[in-house]
Amino acid sequence: MNALKSHLLRLAPQIVVLIAVVLLISLAFPDFLTLQMQNGRIYGSLIDVLNRGAPVALLAIGMTIVIATRGIDLSVGAVMAICGAVAAASITSGHSLVYTLALALAVGMLCGLWNGILVAVLDIQPIIATLVLMVAGRGIAQLITEGAILTFNHPGLIFIGSGSFLGLPMPVVIWLAFGVAITLLVRRTALGMLVEALGINRRASTLSGVSTGVLLIAAYILSGLCAAIAGVIAAADIKGADANNAGLWLELDAILAVVVGGNSLLGGRFSIAASLLGAMIIQAINTGILLSGFPPEFNLIIKAAIIVLILVVQSPRVRDLSAWFGRSGSREAAVKQEAK
Amino acid sequence: MNPRYVPLAATVAIFLAAYALCFLQYPNMLSTRVIGNLLTDNAFLGIAAVGMTFVILSGGIDLSIGSVIAFTGVFIAVVLENTGLHPLVVFMLALGIATLFGGVMGAIIHHLEMPPFIVTLAGMFLARGMAFVLSIDSVPIKHPFYAVMKGFYYRLPGGGRITLIGGLMLLVFVLGILIAHRTRFGANVYALGGGVQTARLMGVPVARTTIEIYALSGFLAGLSGIVFSLYTSAGYSLSAVGVELDAIAAVVIGGTLLTGGSGFVGGTLIGILIMGLIQTYITFDGSLSSWWTKILIGLLLFGFILLQKGFLYLSKNKRRFA
Numbered sequence: 001m002n003a004l005k006s007h008l009l010r011l012a013p014q015i016v017v018l019i020a021v022v023l024l025i026s027l028a029f030p031d032f033l034t035l036q037m038q039n040g041r042i043y044g045s046l047i048d049v050l051n052r053g054a055p056v057a058l059l060a061i062g063m064t065i066v067i068a069t070r071g072i073d074l075s076v077g078a079v080m081a082i083c084g085a086v087a088a089a090s091i092t093s094g095h096s097l098v099y100t101l102a103l104a105l106a107v108g109m110l111c112g113l114w115n116g117i118l119v120a121v122l123d124i125q126p127i128i129a130t131l132v133l134m135v136a137g138r139g140i141a142q143l144i145t146e147g148a149i150l151t152f153n154h155p156g157l158i159f160i161g162s163g164s165f166l167g168l169p170m171p172v173v174i175w176l177a178f179g180v181a182i183t184l185l186v187r188r189t190a191l192g193m194l195v196e197a198l199g200i201n202r203r204a205s206t207l208s209g210v211s212t213g214v215l216l217i218a219a220y221i222l223s224g225l226c227a228a229i230a231g232v233i234a235a236a237d238i239k240g241a242d243a244n245n246a247g248l249w250l251e252l253d254a255i256l257a258v259v260v261g262g263n264s265l266l267g268g269r270f271s272i273a274a275s276l277l278g279a280m281i282i283q284a285i286n287t288g289i290l291l292s293g294f295p296p297e298f299n300l301i302i303k304a305a306i307i308v309l310i311l312v313v314q315s316p317r318v319r320d321l322s323a324w325f326g327r328s329g330s331r332e333a334a335v336k337q338e339a340k
Numbered sequence: 341m342n343p344r345y346v347p348l349a350a351t352v353a354i355f356l357a358a359y360a361l362c363f364l365q366y367p368n369m370l371s372t373r374v375i376g377n378l379l380t381d382n383a384f385l386g387i388a389a390v391g392m393t394f395v396i397l398s399g400g401i402d403l404s405i406g407s408v409i410a411f412t413g414v415f416i417a418v419v420l421e422n423t424g425l426h427p428l429v430v431f432m433l434a435l436g437i438a439t440l441f442g443g444v445m446g447a448i449i450h451h452l453e454m455p456p457f458i459v460t461l462a463g464m465f466l467a468r469g470m471a472f473v474l475s476i477d478s479v480p481i482k483h484p485f486y487a488v489m490k491g492f493y494y495r496l497p498g499g500g501r502i503t504l505i506g507g508l509m510l511l512v513f514v515l516g517i518l519i520a521h522r523t524r525f526g527a528n529v530y531a532l533g534g535g536v537q538t539a540r541l542m543g544v545p546v547a548r549t550t551i552e553i554y555a556l557s558g559f560l561a562g563l564s565g566i567v568f569s570l571y572t573s574a575g576y577s578l579s580a581v582g583v584e585l586d587a588i589a590a591v592v593i594g595g596t597l598l599t600g601g602s603g604f605v606g607g608t609l610i611g612i613l614i615m616g617l618i619q620t621y622i623t624f625d626g627s628l629s630s631w632w633t634k635i636l637i638g639l640l641l642f643g644f645i646l647l648q649k650g651f652l653y654l655s656k657n658k659r660r661f662a
Contacts, residue, residue, distance in 0.1 A: 072457070124645055127401065127457060128588075128598050132645070135585055136638020142631035243631075252461060265455055297472030297577075304466035311454045311462070 007273075014261060014277035021281060022046075025288040032291065041164045045287060047172070053283030054171035055080070055230040055247065059254035060261070060275040061175075061182055062223030067258050069219045070199045070267030071119060071126035076254060078137025079111045079227035080247030084235030085141040087157065088150040097156040105228045111137070112224020116217030134251070141243035151240035161236025171233045175276075178229065182222070183272045192270075195219065199267025256303060257282055259310055282306075346651055347595030347644070348607045355610050358617055366624050372500025374620060379506030382616040384409065384568040385586055386509040386609065389594075390516040391560030392587040393608045397520070398532040398553050399600030400456035404445065404463035405561045406583035408438050410576070411471040412565025417479035417575025427485045435562045441467065442558020446551035460554075464584070471577035478576035486573060505567045512560065516605040529553060533600025589641050590615055597648055614640070 008015075026032040035044035059076050066073045087104040091097070111133060118129035152158075163170040186192030197205040198212050206212045227247070235241045260278030263270045282303070289298055362369045388405045395402045412434045419430045445463045449456050493501040502510075520526040528549040531539040540546050564583075569575055594611030596603025618636050622628045 118645075122646070122649055124649065125598060128592070128645060131585065131588065132638050132642045135589060135641060136635045139631040139634030139638065142629070143635070147629055147631065252465075255458075255461070259458065265458055295472065295476065297469055297476065300465045300469030300472065302469075304462045304469060307458065307462035307465070308448070311448065311452055311459065 010262075010271055011274055011277065014274050014281065017260075018277055018281050018284065021284045021288065025284065025291065029291050037167070040167060041169075042167045045291070047169065049280060049283050049287050050172045051169040052287065053279050054175045055234050055250055056253045056257055056282065057175040057276050057279040058178065058226045058230040058233070059223075059250055060257040060279045061179055061272055062219075062226030063251075063254040063258050064261070064263060064270050064272050064275040065182075065186070065195060065219045066126070066223045067255070067263055067265060068195050068199045068267055068270035069216055070202070071216070071219065072130065072255065072265075073115060073220060073223045074127060074130040074251050075111065075115060075133035075137055076223060076227040076230075077247035077249060077251045078134050078141065079108055079224055080231035080234060080250065081141035081241075081243050082111065082137055082144070083108045083228040083231035084241040084246045085144040085150065085243050087232050088152050088235055088241035089144050091152050091154045091157050092150060097154065100157065101232065104232050105225060108224040108226075108228020108231065109221050110224070111227070112221035113217065115224065116220035119220060120213045120216035138243060141241075141246075145241055145243045147243075149240045149242045153239065157232075157236050158239055159236075161233055161239070171237070174229065174233065178226070179272060179276050186272070191215075196268055196270065199270075253282060254279075256307065260306060344602060347597075347648060348604050348610075350647060351593060351595045351607050351610045351614070351644075355614050355617070358614060362617065362621050362624070366621075369620070369624065372496040372498035374500070376496060376500035376502055376506065378613065378616045378620060379509060380501075380503045380571070381619075382612050383503075383505040383509040384564045384571060384580075385583060385590065385615075386612045387512050387567055388561050388564040388583060389587040389590045389608050389612055390512050390605060391557035391564075392584070393516065393591050393594070393596055393603065393605050394520070394529055394553050395456075395557050396533075396588070396591050396596055396598060397600055397603055398529045398550070399536075400449070400550075400553065401460065401588070402442075402445075402463075402554065402557045402561075403457065403460040403584050404441075404467055405557070405564070405587055406580045406585075407464045407467035407471065408441065408558060408561035409565040409568050409580040409583055410578070411467040411474075412438055412562045413569040413572075413575035413579060414471045414474045414479065414577050415575070416566065416569050417481050418474045420481055420483050421479060427483055431566050434566060435559060438562025438565070439555050439559040442561070443551050443555035445558070446554030449554065450547050450550040456554075468577070475575070475577060478574050480574045481569060486570065489570060505570055508563075508567060512563070513605060513609050520605045525549065525552060530601055533597075533602070535601075586615065586637075589637055592648075593640055593644050595644070598645075 022032070029045075032045045035042050035046060037043075059080075063073060063076065083104045086107045087100050090100040090103050095103070115130050115133060118124045118132070119126050122129075160170055160174070165173045186195065194205070194210050194215055197208075197210060198215055202212050230250075231247060234246050257279035258275045259265065260281055261271060261274035261276070262278075263275060285302055286296075286299055289302070290296060359369070368374065388409065392402060392405060415434050415437070416427070416430050419425060419433070420427060441463065445459055448454065449459045452459075489504055492504040494507065495501055520529070528539070528544045531542055531544045532546065532549055532553075536546060565580075568580060572579070590611035591603070591608050592598060592611070593614055594603070594607030594609070596607060615637055618640075619633055622630060622633055
């Protein structure tokens with residue numbers, strides 16, 4: 001019970017912001033909250049938010065773990081493009097759906113392995129190590145699609161992007177299930193704690209017997225896997241692989257989602273649920289701007305404003321200041337207690 | 341040889357070897373026309389990369405460059421279209437805005453103690469968003485002064501031209517080298533890259549230097565935006581996407597250590613030229629697709645990072661056994 005309470009307390013700011021954003025939009029557009037059942041499927045703007053936010057939510061899962069290790073993965077957008085291209089190329093050349101999916105996910109994990117080796121074994125700064133694949137990745141994706149947009153019409157693969165399961169769109173089901181699975185994996189085992197230890201002090205955790213190298217590589221492989229799933233969903237959604245635009249700048253959105261989720265960029269404590277809420281906040285704002293008829297370009301300015309706001313809140317200086325106010329407050333209370 | 345020069349020497353050697361290979365296959369590559377175009381086509385990237393070199397030398401990173409270039413271009417185009425101001429006045433305004441923008445980012449990085457990566461990410465979103473707000477469409481620039489400026493060039497023997505913007509890039513590089521090695525500000529930048537704490541103890545004004553570094557980077561990104569608008573004769577909010585990555589790649593290929601504190605502005609010029617050479621070769625070949633550019637630059641980036649690592653490893657071992 002206590003654990004649940006502290007968990008909710010951790011998520012409170014994100015939940016409050018998400019509810020506030022949704023309420024704000026629904027004040028202006030009452031239709032925003034309506035949900036309809038049609039042909040065994042739920043329709044409505046809220047479901048749209050969940051659905052459109054799927055790629056960023058998936059990327060945010062892997063990014064949370066990577067950032068918790070004090071790293072960053074800039075290559076996820078390019079990996080999305082590569083995996084989407086692989087899936088499209090494999091399905092159009094007549095391979096089965098299972099083979100295609102397995103191949104795409106394996107390629108994503110391979111990309112993650114490459115990043116992980118650069119960071120963990122060669123000890124390169126994560127920003128730069130993943131920059132290599134970010135620059136080269138789109139070229140590789142274009143090599144696979146041979147510069148064209150590879151289209152396909154395999155119903156099984158398309159189902160992943162636009163099908164539905166239990167009334168929910170398939171992408172929503174996938175990111176929810178994957179998020180829950182990874183949360184259980186890291187929180188029901190010691191893995192999550194080890195990742196946090198690694199992020200706070202890599203040397204100390206190596207000395208205390210944690211195989212930090214393997215853990216670091218695993219974090220980047222997970223990020224690659226998340227990017228692969230997101231890439232397949234993005235390709236299935238448009239029934240084609242677009243090497244130039246698939247996942248473009250999504251790495252920045254994913255990082256933003258993790259930051260909005262209140263995770264420190266300096267590594268350490270992390271919460272996947274908070275990052276997922278962060279991704280939904282960003283998507284809700286996106287949808288709200290689209291609905292309100294503002295040009296979608298305002299999105300970027302709002303994102304910049306969000307980052308600056310969070311920077312101010314997270315900044316050590318401001319935290320010192322608030323801690324100082326908090327302490328003087330409690331001291332006053334203590335004095336009052338004594339006076340009684 | 342001083343170990344400081346090893347990465348730079350490697351860059352120069354690779355550039356010469358690559359140029360020799362290209363020359364053997366296509367003797368025309370050595371013509372002054374190709375060289376002139378190499379300078380003109382990469383002018384905006386080169387100018388922005390000088391700013392990035394200073395930022396990386398100080399141990400930071402600036403992701404906002406591409407967006408600032410786009411913003412400057414759109415700003416110039418929109419102001420020229422809607423007012424009667426002379427382009428030179430508009431250039432001054434644009435440079436002022438870009439410098440102020442960089443300076444504010446530097447102030448946030450220093451005073452809020454946040455990683456440069458995330459602060460300049462916010463700057464990237466903001467500048468791109470402002471460009472979109474000014475205009476979503478590509479705005480052509482038809483001012484007669486632009487035609488005049490495009491008419492300035494120095495004719496090289498053999499028919500090549502060093503255009504105004506190509507020459508400006510070379511000038512910026514010369515000034516950059518002088519600032520880095522002959523001024524107190526340059527020494528402070530190197531000191532900051534060596535370690536903030538040591539720099540502070542040495543008496544480096546950390547706050548002022550940090551703000552100046554990002555203001556310089558903003559100023560050069562603004563200048564790069566002006567050059568880009570001269571190059572394309574238009575302002576478009578979707579242009580120059582990803583230029584910051586090209587600039588970082590050029591700086592790294594140019595032999596500057598990503599951890600800061602060691603490197604040369606001149607190396608960045610060679611880095612730019614190597615990247616331009618790859619593009620020129622692919623154009624000459626005709627059968628290779630343009631996406632090979634990205635893959636080759638990625639590989640080159642990887643090679644240089646490995647080289648830096650090996651170099652650091654060796655120098656550490658030497659110290660241990662000395």
